[in-house]
Amino acid sequence: MTIHYPHDPGAEAAMIAAIVVSATVGDVLIASAMRTIGDLDHIKAERGLGGAILAVLVNLRFLFGVIFLTISFFSLLYALSRANLSLIAPASASLTFVTNAVAAKFFLHENVDRRRWIAAALVCAGVAFMTA
Amino acid sequence: MLAILLLEPFSDHYTGGPRLMTKSTMTLRRWFILGIVAVTAPLGDTLLSFGMEEVGPVSIHHLATLFHAFRIPEVLIGIALLIAFFGSYLASLSWADLTFVLPATSIGNVIVALLARFWKHEHISPMRWVGIVLITAAVGFIARGPSYTEMPKPHDAVEAQAQ
Secondary structure, three states, X not given: OOOOOOOOHHHHHHHHHHHXXXXXXXXXXXXXXXXXXXXXXXXXXHHHHHHHHHHHHOXXXXXXXXXXXXXXXXXXXXXXXXXXXXXXXXXXXXXXXHHHHHHHHHOOOOOOOHHHHHHHHHHHHHHHHXXX | XXXXXXXHHHOOOOOOOOOOEEEOOOOHHHXXXXXXXXXXXXXXXXXHHHHHHHHOOOOHHHHHHHHHHHHOHHHHHHHHHXXXXXXXXXXXXXXXXXXXXXHHHOHHHHHHXXXXXXXXXXXXXXXXXXXXXXXXXXXXXXXXXXXXXXXXXXXXXXXXXXX
């Protein structure tokens, strides 16, 4: 059975924005945390698996990142209960690729060259096509 | 306290000065870990979806019903796969850029679609084939480039400014 939800562009845009923003903030905080912690392969070699896990779990940026990813997950669940999957899933998944690239450039200072912009755009379009 | 946490995090990554350099930090083992990231996330989601279909709709007033899900093998395997995904995702972010890891691991969507086509004999529409081609092209494109932006150490920036 297909459920048709009432079309409310403003509410749909707000829900998609909530998912995309919280997912991007979460990903950037976690990437930032992992950069600060350093190469986990080296930490594991020095302190063992327990030491590597502990190094991650005591990092505040990591914990904040997990909180934002959790918010994103529950925003997605909420949005799926109010709007069609065929709109929410492709829009949020593909937009997150682009916002992550922008955030990584400005907040993580990653060298996002033309190659990476093109790859982000291709994945964004590809995800939209696959889930549409 | 919260303001410091939100504003300070990114200050130690880059202190200005020397131009940022990208380099390849990838080894065969690290490509394998990226492969785990790519495959475990969509497979874990799919197994959870299968498992939750067996549980049926869960009312907000009867959340305890969710505990029944832990008796379903698909749900348990799905959770194990998602734990493996998160561990390997964290490991990959410690030696590769976010803008490298995300496109490189999107090939997982393609793998799941191809499994659905050739294993479960599901129909894949022309639109989905276009999506598969675009994602595969993106992964091939990003994989040929550098994987990690090397950040200058604080003393490098001071030296660069002195020059």
